[in-house]
Amino acid sequence: MGQPIESACRPESACAEPVDVAIIGAGFAGLTAARALVSAGLRVTVLEARDRVGGRIHTRHAQDGTPIDVGGQWVGPGQDKVLALAEELGVETFASFEEGENLCLHGGRLMRFTGMLPPHEPSALAEVEATFRALDALAETVDAETPWTSPDAGALDSQSFDTWITRTAHSDEARFWMRFLARSVLASEARELSLLHVLFYIKAAGGLAALISMGGGAQERRFTLGAQHLAERLADTVRPHLRLNAPVAALAQDGEGVTVTTASGEAIHARHAIVTLPPALAARLRYSPPLPGTRDHLAQRMPMGACIKVQCLYPTPFWREDGLSGMAISEDGPVSLIYDNSPAAGTPGILVAFIEGDEAKEWTARTPAERQAAVTRSLVRLFGPAAADMRDYIELSWLEEEYARGGYAGFMVPGAWTSLGATLRQPTGRIHWAGTETASRWPGYIDGAIRSGERAASEILAAR
Ligand SMILES: Cc1cc2nc3c(=O)[nH]c(=O)nc-3n(C[C@H](O)[C@H](O)[C@H](O)COP(=O)(O)OP(=O)(O)OC[C@H]3O[C@@H](n4cnc5c(N)ncnc54)[C@H](O)[C@@H]3O)c2cc1C
Structure with missing residues (x-):
């Protein structure tokens, strides 16, 4: 892996022991990457801005001690990585x-219903169901690994989800349910989202039913004890390598390694770095040399x-x-x-x-x-x-939240996937990119974060 990097420590900055990999962020992506690299025998430091691990997972407690997940909380079938991790670490x-009936307040009417959809006029219901089917079928055509290479990617990416809704769905009901889908699944308005991104998200989860259902x-x-319990058990596997209250401000790289500088001025020298922040936040760090224009422009098109x-x-x-x-x-x-x-x-x-x-x-x-x-x-x-x-x-x-600035995740605006999507996972020299936004299976979810951490760790192991 090249020359020793100890010499890169400049006298004006406080320097920690050099490591093989500096990981920015102790959410599920960062902790997973750290665990994989530590078990491969590498020296690792995880730098986390907050005073806790978990990132967008955070469990508080009510006055009576009941765990309250103020961030992510659910897992389900198909999310094999997070389910396997919970089982391995004994997290229940x-x-x-x-059980029982659901409620829907729509058009001024309060309705009780069972199943996925509340009662509508038969013709409206048929159109709602047909629109869901059309979206699912279109998602099937998308390649979740490389969405920009999907058939018709250019056309799918050059329109917002709302444009597609207006063209495809003619009843108020069908339009309502599609726009509701954008809000509830992506915490965004349909007009903000690239249609290709919505299709990618559906495909990467294995279909619409997998995304929106409770059972199944x-x-x-x-x-049982809150989602942060899993983050804490995962953190236990890398605890000596973890630095809390250590917000990173800058990354400088040369041919030998990366110097990561915290907000307090401490410098950590590493052979490689993994940035696990959502792209919008990752772009706020200072890079030397500056990030390639394509990488920065990608981040400019991935709001939370x-x-x-x-x-x-x-x-x-x-x-x-x-x-x-x-x-x-x-x-x-x-x-x-x-x-x-x-x-x-x-x-x-x-x-x-x-x-x-x-x-x-x-x-x-x-x-x-x-x-x-x-x-x-x-x-x-x-x-x-x-x-x-x-x-x-x-x-x-x-x-x-200073260290999230939104949720559930970053998303692609129209045009971003096809013009810049190829840079999402592409390492920038010795800087590797992880975080749930970079996953091609369950992006936006804990499961996707874990997958992204594993991928970034294996990139570094392969580069050795
Ligand atoms: C309200 C809400 C509900 C959700 N519900 C679910 C759900 O039910 N199921 C599900 O699977 N997913 C859910 N999600 C999404 C899920 O939480 C995320 O996909 C996942 O936690 C992302 O993990 P990550 O490691 O990629 O990113 P993060 O968890 O964001 O980790 C990044 C880490 O980097 C740290 N950081 C930021 N800036 C710096 C800096 N400058 N220096 C050092 N560290 C920094 C952050 O503090 C954070 O710890 C939800 C999210 C939210 C917000």
Whole structure:
């Protein structure tokens, strides 16, 4: 691997022991990469800005100790990497609650329903179903490894998802459900998203049903002690190599290695670096030499989704007594999607509600008290007056998180995949790119983050 790099330590900066690989970020991508490289015998340092591991996974605790996932929480079939990791590390999961009827507030009407879709006029329902099928079929044509090489990639990428919706779906219902899909799955408005990106996302998850279902899909299971339990157990495997409260400010590379400098001025010299930040954040670090124009332009075209995750705690899950599952869809705002998020034991009763897309951009600027009042009004409209009687309210606007600036993930705007997508995973010299956004299976999910960490680690092992 070339000459020793100790000499690169300049007298004016504090220098840590040189390592083989410096990993930026201790989310699932960074921790996975670290584990693979440490077990291959490499010297590794993971630099994490926050005072905790997990990144976009974060478990807080209610006053009674109930774990509350304010970030990612669900896993499901097909997400083989995260499920295998949980099993290997002895981290328990349980089935999400989905018994009873769902609610939908649409067109001023509150409807109870079972299955995926609420009742509509037969002709409208047929069109909604046909539009879902058309989207799924189009997604089948996309190559999730290299979306830019898919048949008709140029045409698919040069339109927004909303353009496709307007052309394909003629009823209000079909358009509503497609736009709702963009918000609930990508935390974005349909007009912001490249159609090719939406198709890639569906294909990489194995189809629409896998993305949107609870049982049989991505929302099937939760972690009994919260998702951060898994991140902590994974971090235990690399604990001596982990540096918290160490935000990275700059990376400088030459033919021999990469010097990573933290915000406090400490320099870490490494043969290679892995950056696991979502592209929008990765582009805010300083690079020397500057990143290639194509890489920076890619990052300029991958904004983060916008979402505020809210949890309302009640003494019991009162909706279950009324035969309701707790799952609800509302077009009345600010929340659009709600689920029963009670712990495995059943109490306290918890409703988790998502404020997504434009609503999130609007409501992140309000006070928590204003948001709580609006969320309460939404829940009362859906679940009745008992929903006002909450014991605790826990929320997180991911737009305000300095080290995420949104969620669930970064997405491609129209044109980005075909003009710049090839640079997404391409190493920049000795800097390798990981993070869920770079995955070709389950991007945007914990599973994709793990896969990306494994891929980046194997790139470095192959380069030795
Ligand atoms: C509200 C919400 C709900 C979600 N729900 C689900 C779900 O139910 N299921 C699911 O599978 N996925 C879900 N996701 C997505 C999932 O959380 C992410 O895909 C996954 O955690 C990303 O992991 P990562 O390692 O790629 O990135 P991150 O977790 O973002 O890790 C990057 C790390 O880099 C750190 N960092 C940032 N800047 C710097 C810097 N300058 N220096 C050093 N460190 C830095 C960050 O603090 C972070 O720890 C959700 C996300 C959100 C926000």
